[in-house]
Amino acid sequence: MKSVVRAAFVLSFPLLCASAIFAYGADPAAVLAKADWSKMDTVTVTMTEYAFSPSPVVLKEGIPSKLVLKNEGKEAHYFVAEGFFRTIATRKIQGTDGEVKAPYFSAVEVYPGKGIEWFLVPMEKGTYELVCTVKGHAEHGMKGKIEVR
Ligand SMILES: [Cu+2]
Numbered sequence: 001m002k003s004v005v006r007a008a009f010v011l012s013f014p015l016l017c018a019s020a021i022f023a024y025g026a027d028p029a030a031v032l033a034k035a036d037w038s039k040m041d042t043v044t045v046t047m048t049e050y051a052f053s054p055s056p057v058v059l060k061e062g063i064p065s066k067l068v069l070k071n072e073g074k075e076a077h078y079f080v081a082e083g084f085f086r087t088i089a090t091r092k093i094q095g096t097d098g099e100v101k102a103p104y105f106s107a108v109e110v111y112p113g114k115g116i117e118w119f120l121v122p123m124e125k126g127t128y129e130l131v132c133t134v135k136g137h138a139e140h141g142m143k144g145k146i147e148v149r
Contacts, residue, residue, distance in 0.1 A: 028089030028103055031121050035064040035091070040119075044068040047077040047110060050137050052130055055144030059122045064091075067118040071110040077132045077142070079108045084128035084146045091119040107133065122148040 041063050046053045047070065059065050071077050085106065093100045093108065095116045110116055125148050132142040 028121075028123070031062075031089040031123055032091055035089075035121050037064050037091075037119070040064045040066055042066045042068065044070060045079070047071045047079070047132070047142075048073040049075060050132070050140035050142035052079075052132070052142065052144035055130070056127070056147040057130065057144065058147050058149060061122050061125045061148050064119070064121050067120060068115060069108065069110050069118065070115040071112055074112050075137075076109055076111050076134065077137065078134055079110065079130070080106070080133050081128050081130040081146055082106065083126070084122075084130070084148075087122065087124035087126070087128075087148070089121045089123055091121075093118045125149060 041060060043057060043059060043065060045057050045067065057067075059067070069079055085104070090103050090105075091101075093102075093116055095114070108116065108118070128146040128148070130144040130146050131138050134142075
């Protein structure tokens with residue numbers, strides 16, 4: 001009888017671990033609830049014609065981060081990184097005119113000479129493609145990478 005109990009434990013332990021990892025990746029609200037914003041990293045990304053700088057943008061898994069997007073160009077630019085957007089927990093996006101509290105979106109546009117502050121927690125290590133989807137910009141080289149370490 002004892003060996004049956006032990007076998008059940010041995011079998012279920014990896015399953016419990018796997019479900020814990022899955023829950024972490026799947027529940028942005030739980031990640032945000034645990035985040036300590038007093039230990040926040042700040043990373044600034046500058047957008048110009050036609051580049052993101054730096055590239056790669058480096059963020060740390062599980063660390064609350066303020067991603068500051070600055071458009072120092074003369075045209076509007078988009079910050080689009082679909083794979084990255086799917087693996088982060090966004091607390092809010094803030095600008096001088098207000099803030100957005102929306103956990104999911106597909107693109108962030110920054111007007112010329114303006115900036116926004118994006119409060120997020122990266123949830124999964126990896127390298128993600130970054131692109132500006134304004135017509136012609138990617139073709140002129142406006143592409144980059146985001147690395148979550
Ligand atoms: Cu652009």
